Amino acid sequence: MKCHTAFEGLFTLDPAVAHLNHGSYGAVPVPVQRRQAELRAEQEQDPDGFFLGLPDRIATARAQVAAALGTAPDRLALLTNVTEGIAVVLESIPFAPGEEILVTDHGYGAVTRAVERRAVEAGARVRTVRLPLRLPGPAEVAERVLAAVGERTRAAVLDLISSPTARRIAGPGLLAALAARGVVTVVDAAHAPGLLPVDLGGEAGGADFWVGNLHKWAFAPRASAVLAVDGRRRGAVRPLMLSWEHDRGFPGRVEWRGTCDYTPWLAAPAGFALLAELGAEEVREHNGALAGQGAAELVGSAGLGELPAEPGLAMRALRLPPGTAGTEDQARALMAAVHRRLGARIAVRPWDGGGVLRISAQLYNRPEEYRALAAGLGDLLAG
Template identity: 75%
Template structure:
């Protein structure tokens, strides 16, 4: 069993009647960070003119603190709302034309793939979706599958660092280097990296041309906060999704500023990293990995689910549901609703032909017995 970490008992305001086993989707904001954001919002309402007048400089200072936590240069990074926005910025920046191909996988986040499809339709390019078996044994097998799909027309590859539905590694340093050698521009969806995995953006953008990670999942930042890292060659060319008064200042200001939006998640993001450091970043990671491993074992042993390949050091695990269960979007959502109503738990389920994929997460607020209850109750739900 994995005992609770000292000092984490009252950190969150989550409903105690629910087992929140899906931290990987939306995160949960700790109380100290909620308080920082509340103070910022109160300050804004006391003097909106003054607050917005000073905002560009305050955003720059917050970005510098975030960059320090991620091992990067503040000039190479931009703050934005989420990974979906960052990928859209990257796709809008890279020139595409008829005959070009954008490479994605069937493990990618759905709306990111749709963004690639929209950009391709606008430019005459095509999207090539590489199908990877959920049971591919290791990163090497995934790498070989993707490299076999590269053609002379492949212009961009949009790949997950850790996939959302299946919680496995794809955009490894070795794969990114191979794609760069073939002249392929790489856009990495690193939604789950900050806070959960060691991140070093000191050199290139995590080995990619564009690297974007959420801060509101595992780095304890308020929603919505994310960071986009861009290599030097692309920085002057970055095209924001809308123009602003900061546009002529170049990257990163031209990406960050969007008028009268709520910037308090960005300003409060350093408080999330500070809390993680106070708790002990490595200690939190080890705790969460051990706890999610416990959860995975319960679902295998008690519910008979088939585990998918796991990524060491992560706080998420994915398992295959039986054939006929959650194979459509409607059925996957229905199962999540049933788990919430009947078992009092939140999980993530993604449709997959041959049996949907169930993903669990672990965070310091979770307890071992929550996974036992899920596994025992799930057995009845999926065999009815």
């Protein structure tokens, strides 16, 4: 992989800040920014013509994204983000009173809240599977999830890679076992496109519903995501709003929402093209190694607790000392203090009275940024 200086000018990030939180919002490379700017300029030159031609252009973009994810375009719908995708999925599953929806305590907060609201509306129940931070691996995770499945379990909403803890949850074996038990499987794959080699293949990669963001690791503009749906489920997919494409079925009924900004979707293929040009596997190996180095620095110099990590993943989670970030307010305060005093952006989530700190690695990051964070974090936490 090329050295860091080879990628200078590829991003427009503030050089005065160590951006160590790519996993939350991503960063759009300059070539993709330019492509989106061209599309917006084109739209303003002839709004009528632009919107009249959008269905065909969206279909073309979807086909290019589908090819990058190893599936057919009729299995995908383009969306704004995973949160929207999960809302569509929950609206499309007919829950009966008394049925259960499984989640884990590693799930993304907004997704869990959406599940809880849907359960209340349907008279269903939410069962949360507790997965200890130090649980060794996928086999142990699957064992705990399957142990929670009962006769009334209707669906399971599981992360592929968990947001707060960077752990793999929804592995192929677990999805197959849930399907064998008649459980509808919903995979929150927010971090998968670009971060992992994705080959949805067959029917949505073994899940009934699979939702992934493109703006995090696939270099697409923000407000771009995909929903992959198994063939048996597509006819039942309900959009959150009805518009002119409703009668065309899936995916048009989900994608079309009037005068919204569709330029992130149209520019998303440029992000995949750039990733391929750079060498997707090389990028993943570089980022995974750098994230591992950063985690080692934080364990060795800042005294954070090491947690099980997905090999080669460009995100790592570490345990903060007890009392550091046990609440949402404490977590936000710590993130603000790290930015103010150490000039770095990180992610922190409360966890069992302590907290979890998550770092990411991308081409614009340098080893010395993690060393500086580790050197200053120990003093900040002690203070």
